[in-house]
Amino acid sequence: MPKRGELSDIEWLQGPQRELTQAVRGLYMLLVGKQLGTRGVADRCRSSKSAFSALLNGKTKRPSLTTLRMLHELAEREVGAEALPVSMSQVERLHGALLAADEVQDQQPCANCPASRAQAAPLLAAAPSTNGQPADRPVRTSGLDTRLPVPSPKGDRQPIVVREWLGMDDLVARLVADQVADAAGILRYMGLAATPPETAAAINSCHRRGLAEAANAIIVYAAQRTDHEVMRIAKVLLDGADPDGAAELLGRRLTA
Known part of the structure; x- marks a missing residue:
C-alpha cells in the first residue's frame, strides 16, 4: 500500500481536476498491487517521484499527457485492459477538460506565431x-x-x-x-x-x-x-x- 502521506485528501478538488486525479489514482493503485511503489511507477513513466506525487494528489495544473499515457500503458501491461478503471480516451477527455477549465490557457501563446x-x-x-x-x-x-x-x-x-x-x-x-x-x-x-x-x-x-x-x-x-x-x-x-x-x-x- 502507499506510504502515509503519499496520497493526501483530494476532497478540496473540483471538476476535471478531481476526476482526472481519481482516474490517475485508480491506475496507480493497480500498480501498487503489483508491488510497484511511487518511485517505481514514476521511473517507468519517465517522471520524478516528486512530480508524480504531485500528479497523484491533484497538485499539477497542467499534467503531461505523455506521463498519463505511459501510466495507462504501464497499468494495461501489468493487469490487462479489462481490469483498468478508465480507458485512455477517457483520460484524454479529462485531460482536455482540465486544460479547457484552466484560466492559464487564455495566456497561451499563439500556435500560429x-x-x-x-x-x-x-x-x-x-x-x-x-x-x-x-x-x-x-x-x-x-x-x-x-x-x-x-x-x-x-x-x-x-x-x-x-x-x-x-x-x-x-x-x-x-x-x-x-x-x-x-x-x-x-x-x-x-x-x-x-x-x-x-x-x-x-x-x-x-x-x-x-x-x-x-x-x-x-x-x-x-x-x-x-x-x-x-x-x-x-x-x-x-x-x-x-x-x-x-x-x-x-x-x-x-x-x-
Whole structure:
C-alpha cells in the first residue's frame, strides 16, 4: 500500500481536476498491487517521484499527457485492459477538460506565431524516415487513386466532422516550453497507437493551428500502420475537409 502521506485528501478538488486525479489514482493503485511503489511507477513513466506525487494528489495544473499515457500503458501491461478503471480516451477527455477549465490557457501563446512554428521543426527530425528518404521529402501524389477512400456522398447523411484534438493545447505547451522530447513522444503516440479517428483529428488540428511540421511527423508515423488503418485515417481526413493531409498520408504509404 502507499506510504502515509503519499496520497493526501483530494476532497478540496473540483471538476476535471478531481476526476482526472481519481482516474490517475485508480491506475496507480493497480500498480501498487503489483508491488510497484511511487518511485517505481514514476521511473517507468519517465517522471520524478516528486512530480508524480504531485500528479497523484491533484497538485499539477497542467499534467503531461505523455506521463498519463505511459501510466495507462504501464497499468494495461501489468493487469490487462479489462481490469483498468478508465480507458485512455477517457483520460484524454479529462485531460482536455482540465486544460479547457484552466484560466492559464487564455495566456497561451499563439500556435500560429513564427516562434511556435520554429519550435515544431525539430519534431519532424525525430520522426523516422521512410523508404530510406528523409522524413520531410516532398510527397508525390500524381499516382494516387483518388477514388479510394471516397468522400462521404452529399445527401441526407451527415458528413463526419473531425473533432478538435484534445491534446492540442498540451502539445503547444510542450513546444513553447521547449520540451521537444515530450512533444515528440506525443506525436509518435498519436501516429502509431491512437485510434484512426484520433490520429486524423490530431493531423487536422495541427494543420488548422499552423503546425505543419507536427502534422507531418504524425503522418510519417501513421503511414507505418496497416493498410486498413491508413485508409480509415485518410477517410476521416477527407470527410473532415483535410484532403492535403489524406493525400500526404496515402502518398507516404504508397512509397514506403
